[in-house]
Amino acid sequence: MHDTGHAGALGDLSGFRIAFYQCLTGRADALFELTDAVLCADGPVTSLAELSLAAEHRRGHGALYDAINYGSIEVDRLRTTLAGLPLPRAADGRIVLAVDVSPWLRPDAACSPDRLFCHVYGRSRSASQLIPGWPYSFVAALETGRTSWTAILDAVRLGPSDDTTAVTATQLREVVGRLIDAGHWHQGDPRILIMADAGYDVTRLAFVLADLPVELVGRIRSDRVMLRPAPPRLPGANGRPRKHGGVFTLANPDSWHAPDRTTHTDTTRYGHAQAQAWDRLHPRLTHRGPWLDHEGELPLVEGTVIRLQVEHLPGDRDPKPVWLWSSVTDATVELVNLLWQAFLRRFDLEHTFRLLKQTLGWTRPKLRAPESADRWTWLILAVHTQLRLARPNIEDHRRPWEKPVTQPRRLTPARVRRGFRNLRSTTTRPAAAPKPSRPGPGRPLGSTNRHPALRHDVGKTIKRDLTLEQHQSRTA
Template structure:
């Protein structure tokens, strides 16, 4: 299968399926993150749509209002609109080039009431104005931390959802922008630490790829990839439930651990299985397999249609031109096809 080389400066495009994982972070420290929903993003939906669907599913079975943290891909007006009716508080990261809007001035009595106030450009400090609250603290890990808060901001395409904007700076970070959407906001001292707990899901993602071999098999169909991917949350929950039963067995170059991580529990899981035993019978030899019969034909690999997610249509020009109308050109269909196929799914990899 051909895969083009990565060109510096271009958008990276790789072969595979995109997955959305919604996890539960049970502790305020450590690397544990237990996946609740681990699903493939189909070719006919966006990552924001799948994430909103997962959050709605989880909140339907919860008795408390959760706090959901998301990275900058979900800090957008589209995700705000999709999660408007979900009973959950959102803590989103914002891209540093986002443009927000302040609340409009009171209605003057003439004309249509304004929906947006002045611009609040994250990359332009002159547009920020005075912050509504500030807080400083000395952290043991990163040093001096400065936190600022601005209230009552919104996206242009989601003007009905107002939120708080928090900017976190420290010597190792020029500016971390967060948005709080929900009811009672935590204190400025707590909220930036809450977002740092989101990175536990990245540790699980790496563990699933490296230790559980999530991306190792090259499967043929999306259904096979889904069945294999469904095993990842099941294995993770088994490790989480067995963390108090497993005895730490470090390798010669590893230090002993008191609070075991995903990897250390998996490392000592075999000894626990020996203690538990298995209800299955021991395997018995049955002789050699007959193998593939001579003359039996093999079915060819299934072929899948190309998914077209975008279509480039040339803009109409009002100027007269001596170039013939491409509508009547015999090469129009060939050139149009070259520009219309932008995204292709390859189900053999994920």
């Protein structure tokens, strides 16, 4: 992040607090003080009711729940505000974005609609589970170097009728558009890098976003089969020209040809790292999944395949090669190094998810309505943004067993949060004082609930109009 000085950083923080308050159009004072309670609470957030006891929250727990359930936030305006803040950049000055999904697990909330089966990892390395919950797709800007900081720019909840690839493409298109409108990218600047982990159809994303100044990098499975470009057509040859060339099987070294680029880098964390790059390889596309409704002949989406092999991993684990596919073609040695190093920075987003869940209490509330969950999610994102803006002005309040940090930029988000209460008195506080009121009568004593909540199914409840066979026969 560019250092604007302590005064400039404090001005950015105060300006964001005012802009964030203006985005709150219903129960604004209660919602704003709730974010201050999350920022200044002692220790991790365990429940919403406990936040009402913080000194920064001058209202009761009833007003807190009323704000979460019935307040309103202008989300589009808040997204524009986040895009206008200073952004971290890579070593060469370009913007690096990461996209990933993190679930809010609600296995026992049978009365909560729009739940999906979310893939989570079990305690053992090979164990995985599918647990009902609300999956959220996040887009964040990454910093350079080893850090636990990211700049979250957007969050979208995935519903039962949503196609993950289509929602991600729309989300990335809107985020990039807001960054361009905010002046973070101009004509002639290096293209924006977008990092995606395994599970994303990075080829489809590269095809849909081809009109934007972006380059996609995604991890692919080690059992994938890629194809080389078709060889030149010989003079006088008859028949239909070939569309694909030879097979490039990732798991079979005998099918590889000599790499177009090979780099060697000595790292402090992984030892010696070797990256081999093969240019202009493409997958074989079929009319399935996101390509089901594609009209006409399927395109050839060429890119660069990168095989990254490191010497060792933390914890003395056996290092396995990582395969990446990038939409970049004719990549230089310097660009190949930048691509795999930027992809490793994508894992910084996992630290952000851990902070949101374990420290800021993103998934702690037992909310029934998904709209309330969206509202609470955006409040947590506003909290995280304020921590990022407050980083240059926070003094380290370390525990006796923690190592001292001399540079504020090296403070973790949790340690910045410890000192936010002292900084809050120097920033703007637009929330008005509460007015005296009386609680409502509530349900009469001894009466029972005659309107039980509806129970909702879990999973993809929206089916396609046509089966795959019917769709193929119709388009034939």
